[in-house]
Amino acid sequence: MLDVRRMRLLREVATRGTISAAAEALSFTPSAVSQQIAALEREAGVALVERGPRSVRLTEAGRALVEHTDAILARIRAAEEDIQAIAGLRRGTLRLTSFPTAYATIVPSAINELRRRHPGIELELTEADPLAGCRQLKTGDVDIALVYEYDYVPLPNDDAIELVHLLDDPISALLPCAHPAARKRKVRLIDLSEDAWITSTARSSCHSFVARACRAAGFTPKITMESDDHGVWQGLVAAGVGVALASELSLPSVHPGVAIRPISPKPLGRRIYAAHRIGAARSPAIAQVVALLAEAAATRLPYAATA
DSSP: OOOHHHHHHHHHHHHHSSHHHHHHHHTOOHHHHHHHHHHHHHHHTSOOEEEOSSOEEEOHHHHHHHHHHHHHHHHHHHHHHHHHHHHTTSSEEEEEEEOHHHHHHTHHHHHHHHHHHOTTEEEEEEEOOHHHHHHHHHHTSOSEEEEEEETTBOOOOOTTEEEEEEEEEEEEEEEETTSGGGGSSSEEGGGGTTSEEEEOOTTSHHHHHHHHHHHHHTOOOEEEEEOSOHHHHHHHHHTTSOBEEEEGGGOSSOOTTEEEEEEESSOEEEEEEEEEETTGGGSHHHHHHHHHHHHHHHHOOOOOOOO
């Protein structure tokens, strides 16, 4: 019989591309991972990976087994959820993944309230972008994922995942205080067409959002800097290096040299969701955490807009 734990290892090797990367992600040694993959191959009676000098590739049999692994792990997690639902809110562990700005703003108060109301429920926290979070939900690696979708960059439709809307996160222009547009209460994107732009790296959907929003306004932005650190954005904007678009949730504080202006005539934004597998809300613990996240989203304090 095939060992499910070894199947999970194979899937991680397939995802990471190398045995060393999979070992690091799982806190194993590379030799331990190699031994477990070899044992899985003996159980299967067929080669599952082709080992190269720098990477490994799955054989056809390996790819087929990984596809079954995702479904098996999801079914195991569904069984665990049923058991947790029977146990109710007395004890258990939930795994949550989120993007950084939600961890900095929404998640902490929800965790504090969960500990106060249900001290027997423990949370395991990881960080992931929305697409990775949805993948982890489907494979049963996490129970709840905080995700977002920008205007012009919607999340893919997935019948296996339910999205619970938490809040709308408005997006504004970040301008140097001396910028001519900073004298206005609102700014049109087309008025920033000649400016240099600061945005995220291509790893984030914010990168595609900025490009598409600007094209919809009639121009292609001249990107001068890419960073996934919003503090970097504010520092460079304040220094006059360029302009940027940022969501309210990503601005817990505002640099004194930065002016924040809403977009006109069509406001821009992104939507924040708590995502879980279809049917997972039967678990009282999952339902409670989602409700607490909604409470935290509804009561958060917005940034203080600059003059």
